[in-house]
Amino acid sequence: MVKILIANATIVTLSKKHDLIINGGYVFISDGVIKAVGSGEVPEELQYPELLISGRGRLVIPGVSSGYTKVTTYPLRHVLPFLTKERVYEYLSTLSRSDVYYSAVLAFTDMLYRGVTSSMVSDIYLDDIARAANDVGIPVVLASPINIGLRDYDPYHELKLIMQRWHGRVENIYGGVTVYGDLKEVDLDEFQDVKVFVVGANDLERLKELDRSKIVVVDPPKEPPEGLDVIRTYNTLSMWRPFQGFGVGDNITYDIFDMLRFLLRSGHSSLDLLFSATSSTSTMIGLDSMNCIEEGKKANIIIYNFSEPPAWPLIPSVEAITNAVVGGQLRVESVIVGDNVLVDGGEVLSVGSDLIKKATARLEGMIRSFIK
Numbered sequence: 001m002v003k004i005l006i007a008n009a010t011i012v013t014l015s016k017k018h019d020l021i022i023n024g025g026y027v028f029i030s031d032g033v034i035k036a037v038g039s040g041e042v043p044e045e046l047q048y049p050e051l052l053i054s055g056r057g058r059l060v061i062p063g064v065s066s067g068y069t070k071v072t073t074y075p076l077r078h079v080l081p082f083l084t085k086e087r088v089y090e091y092l093s094t095l096s097r098s099d100v101y102y103s104a105v106l107a108f109t110d111m112l113y114r115g116v117t118s119s120m121v122s123d124i125y126l127d128d129i130a131r132a133a134n135d136v137g138i139p140v141v142l143a144s145p146i147n148i149g150l151r152d153y154d155p156y157h158e159l160k161l162i163m164q165r166w167h168g169r170v171e172n173i174y175g176g177v178t179v180y181g182d183l184k185e186v187d188l189d190e191f192q193d194v195k196v197f198v199v200g201a202n203d204l205e206r207l208k209e210l211d212r213s214k215i216v217v218v219d220p221p222k223e224p225p226e227g228l229d230v231i232r233t234y235n236t237l238s239m240w241r242p243f244q245g246f247g248v249g250d251n252i253t254y255d256i257f258d259m260l261r262f263l264l265r266s267g268h269s270s271l272d273l274l275f276s277a278t279s280s281t282s283t284m285i286g287l288d289s290m291n292c293i294e295e296g297k298k299a300n301i302i303i304y305n306f307s308e309p310p311a312w313p314l315i316p317s318v319e320a321i322t323n324a325v326v327g328g329q330l331r332v333e334s335v336i337v338g339d340n341v342l343v344d345g346g347e348v349l350s351v352g353s354d355l356i357k358k359a360t361a362r363l364e365g366m367i368r369s370f371i372k
Helices: 085-094 097-113 126-136 155-165 205-209 234-239 256-265 270-284 318-327 353-371
Strands: 003-012 021-030 033-039 051-054 058-062 064-069 116-121 140-145 173-180 195-199 215-218 229-232 300-305 332-337 340-344
Touching: 003 300, 003 318, 058 270, 058 318, 064 097, 064 215, 064 256, 064 270, 085 353, 097 116, 097 126, 097 332, 097 340, 097 353, 116 126, 116 300, 116 332, 126 140, 126 155, 126 173, 140 155, 140 195, 155 173, 229 234, 229 270, 234 256, 256 270, 256 318, 270 318
Parallel strands: 003 051, 003 058, 064 116, 116 140, 140 173, 173 195, 195 215, 215 229
Antiparallel strands: 003 021, 021 033, 058 300, 300 332, 332 340
8 A cells, every 4th residue: 555645735626625726735645545635734644655745846736638539540640630531541450459559558658748647548459558558557448439430340349358358347447439420320328338429420419318427529510419528629629618628639749738728828718728628528538536636536646846947936826827737838747646656757657668669669660661
């Protein structure tokens, strides 16, 4: 049982049980769960952790979540806008399960550097993406693309693997389903035990008949019926409204904060944007057990160093702090998920350099051959 104490920090809780901003505060984590949050002197019984993190000059916030993510196309992200759907499918058809594992490792590592600490992934070979997520340490919901239409790929088999091997058996890895386009192609009633992500569909009226707590709509081209959870990627970002979630999709950058900065410049509230990227998105995809900083929640924490530029100065007001986080292009100093420190000193600890080198070496030749 690992005990972690973050002391004397400024904390953005996004919790209804605590003040929004706690100055000179502490967070105590035991066995991956937040046991105490407060301000001032740390209670004596909490003063002897295995890991003590000084929060002086540091800002602690909940981790950011991506509500819709592709990892197999991560190696193509710099050229993806110029590729047709047919070419992308051609690329996917050449991937082995090992290729997908290494692509996922690289994508998840990139996301951690940017403070994206949890994700919904809709992709092929989800069993191998689950292995990558487990190795990197990032919580995921893995939604099998039921009507992807990729030749020789069986999404139902992949869903079965996720549900039998991972969902409810391995901590922080869950199954789900993605439906693309025409809802008439799929019987949604057969997926009542998992989250269903509906991507790019026009006819959303049918969803009124289903349990809306299980449905998430991704990039609807028009405003969906009231009460449905909505995730926006870059494709429909200009349609975003407060409390809708965010997803990086397979954009050139796997950075949620890039999306937030665009909307901040468009006049949206930095607090609304931060709340939506953290609490709203993680709750929508089914990770509400880690959607804020309060007792009983799983630890899911980003730490920024405000003692020097680019983050400095740390002004103790809601507007100043949320503007800095959303608009400041800050460097992530530390990430804690559960009882694991995944990032420390700006370096990802859960993935060694040897694995990164192996992944890039394996994929680089294939990419060059594909895009020549």
